Amino acid sequence: MxxxxxxxxxxxxxxxxxxxxxxxxxxxxxxxxxxxxxxxxxxxxxxxxxxxxxxxxxxxxxxxxxxxxxxxxxxxxxxxxxxxSPGVERPLLRPRDWERFAGAEVAVKGRGVLADRARRLEGVLLGLRGDEGAQRVALRLPNDEDVEIPLADIDRGNLVYRWERGGKGR
Structure with a gap:
C-alpha cells in the first residue's frame, strides 16, 4: 500500500x-x-x-x-x-537508489513490457542515465546485453539476493 x-x-x-x-x-x-x-x-x-x-x-x-x-x-x-530494515531485497524507490546500487543484481517490474522483452527483468544494475524527467535505468541482462529502461516505465525495482546453497549433503 x-x-x-x-x-x-x-x-x-x-x-x-x-x-x-x-x-x-x-x-x-x-x-x-x-x-x-x-x-x-x-x-x-x-x-x-x-x-x-x-x-x-x-x-x-x-x-x-x-x-x-x-x-x-x-x-x-x-x-x-x-x-x-528494508531486507536483503531492498526496494529501489528514488533516483539516488538506482545510482547507489550500481553493480548489484536487481529485478525491475514494469507497467508494461520493458525493453521489448517482458514485464519483469533481472540483471546487473549499471546505473541511471539521462537527465531528470528523462532518466533511464541501465541494466546488463544475463545474456550480457545492455538495455536502458525509462525510469517512468518501472513500477517497482529491488535488489535480488541469491541464497547460497551450502552445508552437508547439498
Whole structure:
C-alpha cells in the first residue's frame, strides 16, 4: 500500500536522518481509528552484503519517533509504529537508489513490457542515465546485453539476493 500522507513521510525523513538512518519507505495501513505506520530504514550509503540495520537500531528509531507522532494532529492515538530494515531485497524507490546500487543484481517490474522483452527483468544494475524527467535505468541482462529502461516505465525495482546453497549433503 502506498503512503496516504506524503507530508508525514516528508516530515519523518529528516527526523530519521538526524538519528543516522535513511528513510527507505513509509507504508500506511490499518484504519483511520487504528493506523499502522510501517517504516523501513537503512544505513546511509549501505551496500549489498554489508552490515545493515539491527533490531536495536529499529527500537531506537521507534522510541525517538513516538513522542513526535504522539503530538501529531490528525493521527489517532491508537496508531501502531513498525520500524524495520528494508531486507536483503531492498526496494529501489528514488533516483539516488538506482545510482547507489550500481553493480548489484536487481529485478525491475514494469507497467508494461520493458525493453521489448517482458514485464519483469533481472540483471546487473549499471546505473541511471539521462537527465531528470528523462532518466533511464541501465541494466546488463544475463545474456550480457545492455538495455536502458525509462525510469517512468518501472513500477517497482529491488535488489535480488541469491541464497547460497551450502552445508552437508547439498
Amino acid at each position: 502506498a503512503v496516504h500522507d506524503e507530508g508525514l513521510a516528508a516530515q519523518m525523513e529528516p527526523r530519521v536522518a538526524e538519528l543516522g538512518f535513511e528513510l527507505v519507505e513509509l507504508e500506511q495501513a490499518g484504519s483511520k481509528a487504528r493506523p499502522i505506520l510501517r517504516l523501513s530504514i537503512d544505513l546511509p550509503d549501505s551496500r549489498p552484503g554489508e552490515p545493515s540495520v539491527s533490531l536495536d537500531d529499529c527500537a531506537r528509531v521507534s522510541r525517538a519517533l513516538e513522542p513526535w507522532l504522539d503530538q501529531r494532529e490528525g493521527l489517532s492515538d491508537r496508531y501502531v509504529l513498525e520500524v524495520s
